[in-house]
Amino acid sequence: MRLIAENLGGERGGETVFSNIGFALEKGEALIVTGPNGSGKSTLLRIVAGLLPAAGGKVLVEGGGEAFPTVASAAHYLGHLNAMKTALSVEENLAFWRAFQGEPGLGVEEALETVALGGLGHLPFGYLSTGQRRRASIAKLLVGRRPVWLLDEPTAGLDKASEERFAGLMRGHLQDGGILVAATHLPLGLGGAKALRMGQVL
Amino acid sequence: MAGRPERGAWAQASQAMLALFLRDIRLSIRAGGDALTGVIFFLAVIVTIPFGVGPDLNLLSRIGPAILWIAALLACLLGLDRLFQADREDGSLDLLVLDNDRHMLALTVLVKCLAHWSGSVLPLVVAAPLLGLFMNMEPLGIGATALTLLIGTPAITFIGAAGAAVAVALPRGGLLISVLVLPLTIPVLIFGVSASYGAVADPAPFLQPFLILAALTLFLAVLGPLAAALALRHGTD
Numbered sequence: 001m002r003l004i005a006e007n008l009g010g011e012r013g014g015e016t017v018f019s020n021i022g023f024a025l026e027k028g029e030a031l032i033v034t035g036p037n038g039s040g041k042s043t044l045l046r047i048v049a050g051l052l053p054a055a056g057g058k059v060l061v062e063g064g065g066e067a068f069p070t071v072a073s074a075a076h077y078l079g080h081l082n083a084m085k086t087a088l089s090v091e092e093n094l095a096f097w098r099a100f101q102g103e104p105g106l107g108v109e110e111a112l113e114t115v116a117l118g119g120l121g122h123l124p125f126g127y128l129s130t131g132q133r134r135r136a137s138i139a140k141l142l143v144g145r146r147p148v149w150l151l152d153e154p155t156a157g158l159d160k161a162s163e164e165r166f167a168g169l170m171r172g173h174l175q176d177g178g179i180l181v182a183a184t185h186l187p188l189g190l191g192g193a194k195a196l197r198m199g200q201v202l
Numbered sequence: 203m204a205g206r207p208e209r210g211a212w213a214q215a216s217q218a219m220l221a222l223f224l225r226d227i228r229l230s231i232r233a234g235g236d237a238l239t240g241v242i243f244f245l246a247v248i249v250t251i252p253f254g255v256g257p258d259l260n261l262l263s264r265i266g267p268a269i270l271w272i273a274a275l276l277a278c279l280l281g282l283d284r285l286f287q288a289d290r291e292d293g294s295l296d297l298l299v300l301d302n303d304r305h306m307l308a309l310t311v312l313v314k315c316l317a318h319w320s321g322s323v324l325p326l327v328v329a330a331p332l333l334g335l336f337m338n339m340e341p342l343g344i345g346a347t348a349l350t351l352l353i354g355t356p357a358i359t360f361i362g363a364a365g366a367a368v369a370v371a372l373p374r375g376g377l378l379i380s381v382l383v384l385p386l387t388i389p390v391l392i393f394g395v396s397a398s399y400g401a402v403a404d405p406a407p408f409l410q411p412f413l414i415l416a417a418l419t420l421f422l423a424v425l426g427p428l429a430a431a432l433a434l435r436h437g438t439d
Contacts, residue, residue, distance in 0.1 A: 049296075072303045083294045101218075
């Protein structure tokens with residue numbers, strides 16, 4: 001499948017943040033979006049996900065088949081917020097997203113093992129540290145199967161070991177024919193990724 | 203995945219909605235949930251009324267159904283602002299909205315409303331017969347009021363969902379939601395109270411206002427979630 005963005009323009013509160021951004025990603029390709037604060041990295045990701053209307057241009061997936069006809073249905077969106085309930089246990093949170101998102105992937109236990117949170121699933125999400133919360137949130141990408149990962153500062157709060165583990169997860173996702181778009185300041189450790197530098201055109 | 207049987211999709215959707223329902227119920231019971239806030243507010247209003255009105259038992263039993271309904275209505279409005287705001291604050295709302303292509307967002311909203319109703323409004327309905335005693339109501343009147351509350355309060359939640367969706371981005375949206383929603387709930391209140399009166403006061407009918415109340419609930423069960431979904435869809439930023 002392919003993820004294509006054509007002549008995308010984005011605006012926040014009536015101000016144009018960027019315009020004429022385009023990319024096409026094939027199976028197994030990654031795009032790293034970099035740029036200074038306020039250059040519209042998060043806005044771009046939210047527009048690609050379909051959470052914000054584009055000021056111009058369009059985003060589409062090709063060849064997603066019946067299961068993933070649109071970008072929203074084909075994508076995992078990992079934003080700044082973790083989308084987990086502090087009052088529920090980590091397991092309950094993940095089990096909910098696994099059931100809600102459809103196309104179940106790894107089991108909850110297995111996903112927690114993968115992000116090195118095995119044995120902590122019974123704790124309320126609110127008890128976890130910032131980095132552990134991020135890791136639980138990354139486990140959310142594994143419990144539902146989606147070909148496109150849209151990641152906004154995915155490694156914020158992660159320690160060195162977790163960053164490397166996450167880089168491994170991303171490489172695994174790409175090897176399985178996934179597509180990945182990540183906005184970040186930190187190198188993600190992905191060789192051969194395409195790069196998009198925001199904030200130069202304007 | 204081509205040619206996936208239709209039944210599989212149905213099973214997946216119902217599983218997803220069941221998971222959402224159970225999550226919201228759990229949240230309303232756990233610490234920080236508002237299952238009890240509404241009941242305590244309801245109790246506080248009903249208990250203070252007899253002190254304010256005075257010891258006229260006939261008057262109390264006459265205004266009883268109306269007071270129960272008004273107090274229940276206000277208690278319903280109390281927790282509504284958190285319906286979508288809690289999900290927005292932790293980022294879940296984005297993902298719920300994104301899954302619009304998989305499960306219609308209106309259906310997600312409907313399930314959230316049902317969970318909210320079961321978690322915070324159903325306790326009011328259960329408490330209503332007990333509080334009816336404070337108002338010196340006769341058993342038939344208490345039964346009728348509880349029944350009309352059971353049938354009518356979901357309508358308030360459905361209207362409230364639309365209000366909550368519009369005000370989701372506002373930090374202190376609670377009051378705004380009440381102001382938006384209250385005028386729209388007046389028909390529900392009128393038919394709820396007149397059905398309750400109809401059960402005890404002889405010439406007044408019970409069945410007609412009761413059926414209109416049921417119709418209002420069914421109508422708003424469709425319209426409320428659709429309106430809320432539309433507002434949420436365009437309210438993301």
